[in-house]
Amino acid sequence: MTSPTSQESIDRLCIDTLRFLAVDAVQQANSGHPGLPLGAAPMAYLLWSRYLKHNPAGPEWWDRDRFILSAGHGSMLLYGLLHLAGYDLSLEEIKRFRQWGSQTPGHPERGVTPGVEVTTGPLGQGFGNAVGMAIAEAHLAARYNRPGFPVIDHYCYVLASDGDLMEGVASEAASLAGHLKLGKLICLYDDNRVSLAASTDLCFTEDRGARFRAYGWQVIEVADGNDLDSIAAALDTARDDREHPSLILVRTHLGYGSPGKQDSFEAHGSPLGVEEVRRTKEALGWPVEPNFLIPELALARYREALAKGGDAQGKWEETFSRYRDAHPELASEFARVMSGGLPAGWEASLPVFPPDGKGMATRVAAGKVLNALAGTLPEIVGGSADLNPSTFTAMKGRGDFESAGLTSADRQGAVGGEWGPAGANLHFGVREHAMGAAANGMAAHGGVIPFGATFLTFSDYLRPTLRLAALARLKVVQVFTHDSIGLGEDGPTHQPIEHLASLRAIPHLVTLRPGDANECAFAWQAALAVKRRPVALVLSRQGVPTLDRGKLAGAEGVLKGGYVLAEAQGGSPRLILIATGSELHLAVAAAERLQEEGIPVRVVSLPSWELFDEQPREYQDAVLPPAVTARLAIEAGSPQGWHRYVGLAGAVLGIERFGASAPGEVVMREYGFTVDNVAARARELLQQQGG
Incomplete structure (x- = not known):
């Protein structure tokens, strides 16, 4: 040549x-x-x-x-x-x-x-x-x-x-x-x-x-x-x-230059x-x-x-050195967000919720947590698929991301404004798939912690992006609200059944389904603390009680994926009730009833299988003692996968058919998600085991 x-x-x-x-x-x-x-x-x-x-x-x-x-x-x-x-x-x-x-x-x-x-x-x-x-x-x-x-x-x-x-x-x-x-x-x-x-x-x-x-x-x-x-x-x-x-x-x-295959499939x-x-x-x-x-x-x-x-990087570093001298606080923040680190003490911004029998939907609580964090962590940027009023994911005071086609002067003027690329609230429109793909690109770019939001049933519309985020180890948070049949009148098209099992099947994806407002705070903490992994936050439409942490364990156990929420009274537990999300308060109430009947019951909150499975075996066995085989899991979704925690001798109160259109409390009752039915299923399980 x-x-x-x-x-x-x-x-x-x-x-x-x-x-x-x-x-x-x-x-x-x-x-x-x-x-x-x-x-x-x-x-x-x-x-x-x-x-x-x-x-x-x-x-x-x-x-x-x-x-x-x-x-x-x-x-x-x-x-x-x-x-x-x-x-x-x-x-x-x-x-x-x-x-x-x-x-x-x-x-x-x-x-x-x-x-x-x-x-x-x-x-x-x-x-x-x-x-x-x-x-x-x-x-x-x-x-x-x-x-x-x-x-x-x-x-x-x-x-x-x-x-x-x-x-x-x-x-x-x-x-x-x-x-x-x-x-x-x-x-x-x-x-x-x-x-x-x-x-x-x-x-x-x-x-x-x-x-x-x-x-x-x-x-x-x-x-x-x-x-x-x-x-x-x-x-x-x-x-x-x-x-x-x-x-x-x-x-x-295609195949340019190939005499036999150019322009051929x-x-x-x-x-x-x-x-x-x-x-x-x-x-x-x-x-x-x-x-x-x-x-x-x-x-x-x-x-x-x-x-x-x-040469280009060297000139940039010279510029950044002068930038640091001229704008030291801004430069420090910029270096931190680009490196992916979180500021010291950021957890202090997490709210604490007092006990409340009426409580609030976990979507509402999580929205309050997000807004508290948004004031501390400017790198949180995201939005919903045209659902902010329903997902509660709008960040107050952070402005709306709009037209990026601005001059440098315009961009400078947009800082702190109500619109423009400096805004942190993204409006993806009814484009779930693009929302997921864009969030992945934002995470890969660096400098931001992106989130998206939609209803859990529509996680199907962006599932390929969740899988790729997990494969690529991208730090993305997807917020999924309206997480069960409890959403009510919108009916089976909007009521997720198989979706939790589907999310949990994705390797490296962390799924969190908090059970009350304080679990929401720690779920967000876990989501932000997790490194190089995407997170799915799964939240309820309907209100749930804010549990009394003075009588029950603190919600920080969410960080370990699962924890003993209520210990058995009067001896070692004969039965363990395991629940997530909006069914957690049912487990607590049913346990109280069974305790009154002289049955020692432990209640375990298990909002994240993935985080729990990462704990040492000693911790897992302490929460779910192998000797206690009478275990009932309660979750308004597909029971698929739950037997890894309840064992072959345990049982699952779940759903294996589609939902129905009616008020949420009616649908939950008709599908057996009541204190009476949980207690009855628990007694039946004990009888089957000769307890």
Whole structure:
């Protein structure tokens, strides 16, 4: 191979280096997606070499541009870029693509590969994450930037495929982004018009540009995905428009250069094959051997990112040093929130609720707790899917996040105002899926603790984002209210049954269902104290008593997931009642009745299975003594999973059918959630065990 001398030929060399790293890795693994890297390599190379502000030696630098490969199936494109640019990703790891224990899994995973911002693969999710990242950037810039000190000033770029834009989550997120005028969000759309199964002519023929224009996006078209000048002009135009997010439609060819598979779905998700790899290399003028060839000139060009990135980060650090001198308190807070630490003594802001037989819904109590915390923790940012009056998640005095399409002067003026990107209350609209994806992107960006809110039954609408948050270990809080049949008249469409079991089935997700106002306070404390894990807070619509902690154990046991709320009187317990949420007071009242009958009963509150399971075995056995096999769990939801705590000899008062439309107290009574029925079931259980 002769060394090229012109800029055009050097660019071509770099692009083909990226292409064939991907092709060779996929072929060696005999698994993967070569089509996207072959077609999208030119725009990816151009973005990374001329526009992307990043430092491969400092991948966590706060003011870096973010790049998301939403089309995660094309992961070798991203891995190639990371290796070539100088991230801590060796060529050996490239050669171990899709192998056990490698840093190059089949789809990009945050925390596995240096430089991967978010976990992608389920199409549309990365696009939604990018919207969240742009929200976080705009909010932090408005809160912390001061004249002469742009400590947060970066773009979010996303590379998306046809499949991404077909997914509903992308439509929801695009609509939200256009409304919010997220002008520093730029999407490069790999418009190759081929899906996994066939040409997109079979299923995806609307005018994508017109759709995005209707959403409020700037739309730019590039007719030839190999035309670097046209792509550069499009990126320049996109970067100049701070009023609108930008969609750049880049017409590419899936499997570009493959004589037998270009523009065919066969190039999408399978290796080209040894013979077709040879033919493709010959067609593009690339040496057939050796595989994994990286010409020195190409590597040198890519590795310029190290010097450029180091210089950019160094200048930023100089700016931040002067910022710290000029605004020491603001700089200290900024450094803290970006590092993810919580201020000393933040727990002191948690409210304490007095005993109250009437009490309040846990959604109301949790809302009071959130507002108390919001005054102490400015990093809490979030909102609901158009349900603030029902979820009680509006933060008073924190302002509404609205248009991010503001000038620097406007942003400065928005600090502390009632609207604009400095506001902490997000209005996601009726877009649960986008809300979840955006919250994940906000968490991945850093500097904020994002939350979303909707009814528990609609957790189904954002479940994919919960799973990805758990997989990527993102600190996100999702607030789910209206948590049972107790919500009443809205009926079975809105009454969750299987949803708690569904949430508890997600690895690494912490689910908390507090039973009264004080448990809500500690549930929020637990949610914020948990590191690198998402949390689901599950709350009632109906009122529940605020338990008398002078007579019962303190609610701090929530931090351990479960605790002895009421100890048996008159001897060791013969029976344990275990409950969560709005059923907790039923367990307490039933235990009192059984105690009057001479039956020693222990009441255990178990708001979080996950936190309880993490406690030492000695603690778990102290709360649930193995010798006491008469155990009754009480929860207005599916009994699935409860036998891990009640054992085969125990019983569960749960629900295995859909709900009904009637006043909440009537539905609860008809489904057996009364003190009388709990006590009766407990007696029956004791009789069965000969007690």
